[in-house]
Every structure is written in C-alpha cells, then in structure tokens.
Amino acid sequence: MVLCGCVSTNKPADFVVNARVSNTNPGSMNSHGDNLVTYSTIQAAVDAAPLADEPWTIVIAPGNYNERVVIRRAGLRLIGSGKGKTRITFDRYAGQPVEPGSSETWGTFRTAVVEVLAEDVGLYDLTIENGYDYPADDRLPKGHPDKIRGTQAVALKTGEQADRTLLQRVELLGYQDTLFVQEGRTFVTDSEIRGHVDFIFGDGNALFENTDVISRPRAHPMTFTGYITAPSTLLDSFYGLTFINCRLLRELDVPDNSVPLGRPWHPTKTFTDGRYADPNAVGKSTFINTFMDAHIATVGWSTMGGTAKDGSRKQFDPLEDARFSEWGSYGPGAVLNAKRPQEKETALADYAKHKILDGWNPPLLSKAGANALIK
Numbered sequence: 001m002v003l004c005g006c007v008s009t010n011k012p013a014d015f016v017v018n019a020r021v022s023n024t025n026p027g028s029m030n031s032h033g034d035n036l037v038t039y040s041t042i043q044a045a046v047d048a049a050p051l052a053d054e055p056w057t058i059v060i061a062p063g064n065y066n067e068r069v070v071i072r073r074a075g076l077r078l079i080g081s082g083k084g085k086t087r088i089t090f091d092r093y094a095g096q097p098v099e100p101g102s103s104e105t106w107g108t109f110r111t112a113v114v115e116v117l118a119e120d121v122g123l124y125d126l127t128i129e130n131g132y133d134y135p136a137d138d139r140l141p142k143g144h145p146d147k148i149r150g151t152q153a154v155a156l157k158t159g160e161q162a163d164r165t166l167l168q169r170v171e172l173l174g175y176q177d178t179l180f181v182q183e184g185r186t187f188v189t190d191s192e193i194r195g196h197v198d199f200i201f202g203d204g205n206a207l208f209e210n211t212d213v214i215s216r217p218r219a220h221p222m223t224f225t226g227y228i229t230a231p232s233t234l235l236d237s238f239y240g241l242t243f244i245n246c247r248l249l250r251e252l253d254v255p256d257n258s259v260p261l262g263r264p265w266h267p268t269k270t271f272t273d274g275r276y277a278d279p280n281a282v283g284k285s286t287f288i289n290t291f292m293d294a295h296i297a298t299v300g301w302s303t304m305g306g307t308a309k310d311g312s313r314k315q316f317d318p319l320e321d322a323r324f325s326e327w328g329s330y331g332p333g334a335v336l337n338a339k340r341p342q343e344k345e346t347a348l349a350d351y352a353k354h355k356i357l358d359g360w361n362p363p364l365l366s367k368a369g370a371n372a373l374i375k
Contacts, residue, residue: 014363015057015077017373021045022061042069042078042088049073055363059374060086060126068092072161074118079365080126081374083171083192088113091131095150105150108177112157119163119184122363123156125370127171130155134175138219152177158186158204166362167191169370174199175216181206181241187362194251196226201265203232203281205239207356211246215295217253225254225295227302229262231283231322239356240284240323248287248333250295256332260297261287263304264322277306277316284323286343288351289330296333300324300340 020038039045042058042065049056055075062085069078069088080086090113098104114128132153140147155174158165163184170191172178178195181204188207193200194214200206218225228248233240241262250259262285266277301318308314318324319341327343336342343351354361365373 014055015079015365015369015373016055017059018056019045019048019058020061021058021065023063023065025061041065041067043067046071046073046076046078049076055120057373061374062086064089066090068112069114070117071115071121072117075120076118077122077124078126079124079370079373082125083127083169086126087129088126089129089131091133092153093130093132093134093148093150094152095148107150108152108154109157109180109182111152111177112154112180114155115157115159116162116165117159118161121162121164122166122168122365123170124167124365125169125367125374127173128155129171129173130175130178132175135219151175154178154180156180158182158184158202162186162204164360164362166364168362168364169367177201185357185360187357187360189362189364196259198227198230198263198265200228200241201230201232203234203237203240203283205233205237205356205358206241207239207353208241208243208246209353211243213243213246213248215248215250215254215259217251221255223258224260224297224302225258227260227263227304229283229285230265230304231262231285232265232267232278232281233284233323235280235282237284238350240286242351242356243285243287243290244351244353245289246287247291247293248296248331249291249293254295256294257297259295260302261285261300261326262318262322262324263302264316264318264324265304266306266316266321268307274309274311275307276309276311277314282321282323286324286351287326287329288343288348289328290326291331292329292333294332298335298337300326300335300337 062081130153157180165186167188176197178199181202186206303315
C-alpha cells in the first residue's frame with residue numbers, strides 16, 4: 001500500500017490517506033496516481049484498519065452508503081466529501097424485531113447508524129441519518145393497531161469505550177434520540193443536528209460549538225413537540241451537554257413556544273434494593289451565547305417521568321432534579337423568568353473550551369485540507 005502525501009495545514013503526520021471507500025468506483029486511484037486500497041463499504045474499510053497507535057484515515061467518496069458502521073479501532077478518522085454528499089444511512093429502530101418473528105427487539109442502545117466504541121475517533125464532512133420513517137408512524141392516530149412502540153432511532157452513538165470523539169462539519173439526521181452521547185468527551189463543531197424528542201441525550205461530556213440544532217415537526221398538535229436535550233449526567237461530573245455560540249432553529253410547521261431546552265433523564269437501573277431511576281443521574285445542560293428561535297418554550301425546561309424507588313412512576317423536576325442553565329441567550333425564544341436559571345457571569349470562565357474538554361485539543365481539519373484529501 002502506498003500512502004498519499006496529501007496533508008492538512010495542521011500537523012503533517014496527521015490526516016495521511018490510508019484507504020478509500022467508493023461504492024461506485026472500486027479499485028480507483030487518487031488524483032496523485034498513488035495506489036490505495038479501495039473498499040466498497042465503509043465497514044469493510046474500518047475493519048481492515050491495522051491495530052496500531054498511529055492515526056488511520058479513510059476518505060469516503062460521494063454516495064449513499066446504506067450500512068451500519070461500528071468503529072472499534074482507536075485513532076480512526078472518516079473523512080467524507082461533504083454534508084449531503086457522503087451519506088451513511090440505516091433504518092433500525094428500538095421496537096424493531098431483531099429478526100422476523102422474534103420477540104426480542106433492538107432497543108434504543110442498539111439502533112445507531114454509526115457506533116463509536118474506541119478513543120480518538122474523528123468524523124468529518126459527512127451525513128449520518130437514521131432513516132426510520134418516524135413521521136409515518138406519528139401520523140397514525142393514538143390506539144391504531146399499526147402504531148409502533150419503540151420509535152427511538154439513533155443516528156450516532158458514542159459508547160462506553162469512547163473518548164475524545166470529534167465531529168466537524170457533520171450532519172446528524174433523525175427524529176427521536178438522534179445523538180446518544182453515552183460516555184467520554186465529544187466535541188461537535190460547525191455541524192447540524194436535527195430531531196425532536198430528546199434528540200441529544202446521554203451522560204457523556206459533549207461540547208457543541210457553532211452548531212445548528214434544528215427541531216422537526218410532529219404530525220398532530222401537542223403542547224410540546226419535542227425536547228432538545230435529555231441529559232443523564234452523573235452527579236460527580238461537572239460538565240454534561242454544553243452549547244456555546246450555537247443556533248436553535250426549526251423546520252417548517254414547528255409551532256412557537258413548543259420545544260423546551262431539555263428535561264432530566266434518570267435512567268432506570270437495578271440496585272441492591274430494587275430497580276428504579278438512578279438518583280446519581282442529575283443531568284446537566286448549559287446554553288451559552290446561543291440564538292433561540294420562537295419555537296423554544298417560554299418555560300425553558302420540562303419534567304420527565306421515571307421509576308420511583310417503590311416502583312411507581314414519578315416526575316423529575318427540571319429545577320430540583322437537574323442542573324439546567326443558560327447565559328447570553330438571544331433571539332425570539334430567549335426569555336428571562338424564574339423557570340429559566342441563568343449562569344452567573346463570574347462562572348463563565350469554567351466553560352472555557354480547554355476546561356470542558358479537560359485539556360484535549362481536538363485535531364481539526366480545515367475544509368481546504370479535507371478537499372485535498374478526498375481528491
């Protein structure tokens with residue numbers, strides 16, 4: 001295998017092309033005339049990456065790749081040809097039987113189109129979409145025999161083994177539970193995330209910067225059409241889901257005052273004294289200098305149901321059972337009231353990028369550098 005000498009304007013040792021993926025032109029050479037192994041699926045290229053300490057870069061040609069991609073190799077970078085040009089799609093949902101006739105369903109945690117199970121994974125210039133047709137089910141009336149239970153459908157999951165996951169110029173498309181940040185540090189920049197119900201959730205430490213978070217409509221009128229975040233941050237973690245210099249936007253037909261910024265997720269777990277909502281999951285979501293369109297609910301935050309210690313259902317309060325705050329919000333949806341806690345200006349120093357990411361400096365790739373790599 002001959003390595004391409006294309007590099008970004010960052011560190012020359014980074015972003016050397018090691019393999020290509022093309023589902024329309026397998027066996028092609030790059031513009032430099034170097035022979036590179038070319039795979040017809042992304043998963044095949046990922047599986048072929050040697051286990052080593054060095055970064056391994058796979059460039060992906062334009063096209064629609066209908067597959068699940070599971071990344072277990074540390075230091076792997078996937079570089080697409082641009083949002084909307086390189087599309088990784090799959091349509092698994094939580095209530096779907098594992099196989100025809102099976103009583104076992106996938107469940108939310110096994111629905112992700114792309115699942116990151118390793119450290120130092122980077123995703124650049126591509127679209128990841130869970131293609132489950134949520135709107136079709138949503139249009140069915142309540143009680144319809146064909147209505148599905150388990151409509152969660154994850155586009156991207158950073159799993160328990162993940163840490164230092166980078167998304168740059170990435171588009172994540174889904175409806176309920178689009179992005180599951182289960183563990184570790186994740187940095188999302190210059191990207192776009194679409195969904196409606198709890199579509200950014202989990203107990204990981206994720207920083208979103210210069211990213212558009214876009215709410216999608218529902219089929220029937222309802223007070224709240226969705227919730228942007230559902231953090232389950234553990235109490236001993238200072239950072240949860242942090243949004244800085246982002247924009248909260250909406251698609252057509254999302255009503256004004258219909259989308260809370262988040263609600264507290266207390267996952268049900270098994271303890272020595274029973275199965276009930278994790279008391280140590282005190283979710284944290286923070287919005288700083290973020291534009292909010294008029295769809296953001298005036299109340300700011302909402303309750304979320306969970307299992308009480310005695311087995312009954314209870315509602316977790318966003319002001320008492322979570323750590324929710326904002327500072328410098330602006331736009332039609334930015335409202336000051338007692339239900340929307342504000343960060344103290346003196347605390348803003350705690351939200352410096354290097355502090356949130358605990359010293360990790362993400363290996364960003366300029367658009368010009370990405371374009372050079374994919375030629």
